[in-house]
Amino acid sequence: MKLTLVNYGAGNIKSIQFAFQRLGFEAVLTNNPEEIVASDKVIFPGVGEARNAMTKLKQSGLDQLIPTLKQPVLGICLGMQLMCNHTEEGNTPGLGIFDxxxxxxxxxxxxxxMGWNTISNLKSDLFKGIKEKEYMYLVHSYYAEQCDESIATSDYELEYASALENDNFFGVQFHPEKSSKAGEQILKNFLEL
Structure with a gap:
């Protein structure tokens, strides 16, 4: 299986690569459109600031490429937020994959x-073998609002969408690569989609 990690200068790449290595897969870090299109699965990671990240995506043309991908794509943390319509962080327009x-x-x-919180209302094959109220590791100041594409929710001041799904696109606000056995199971589920 060819697994690519979208490289646009957003941090936290190594821990994701190590998580896939533990599952027996090599995740190739690339911003090459041909390589990304030719891969079986795509991970769209992200730690950092939305406006800066979106600027980098535009410079490389990845902002145009990512929404056209046909294989399963998993956005993690900022990656998921950038797949939404808009984020208040830096008043930044997103990729519009999630409405x-x-x-x-x-x-x-x-x-x-910052730290561990539960996920509930699980509604996707992404969560096969994951129980309701499982703990995941999160670090974020911004959240996706509840919506029709929500496949998991978390509660922090209010209930928000901690995971999203639209066709072949998936997004998780939490960090599966830092969420112990349950997070590893979610990455394994993604590889099996």
Whole structure:
């Protein structure tokens, strides 16, 4: 299986590569459109700031390529947020893959949300073998609003979409690569989609 990690300068790549190595797969880091299109599965990672990340995607033309991909694509953290219509972070337009906007948590709660939180209302093969209220590791100040494409929710000040699905596109707000056995199971499920 050819597995690619979209390289656009967004951090946290190594821990994702190591997570797939533990599952027996080599994830190739690339921003080459031909390589991305030819792969069986695509991971769209992201740690960092939305506006800066979107600028880098535009410079390489990946903002045009990613929404046209036909194979399963998994956006992680900022990657998922950039797949939405718009994010309040830097007032940044997204890729429009998920029909939802990304908002900032209010100052009534500690921001960023950092650490373990549960996921509920699981509705996808991505969560095969994952039980309701399983704990996942999160670090984020912005969240995707509840919407029709939500396949998991978490609660922090309010209920928000912690995972999204639209056709061949999947997004998770949490970091499966840092979420112990359950996170590893989600990555394994993605490889089997």
């Amino acid at each position: 939802v906007n990304v908002k900032r948590f209010s100052n009534k709660v500690k921001v960023p949300q």
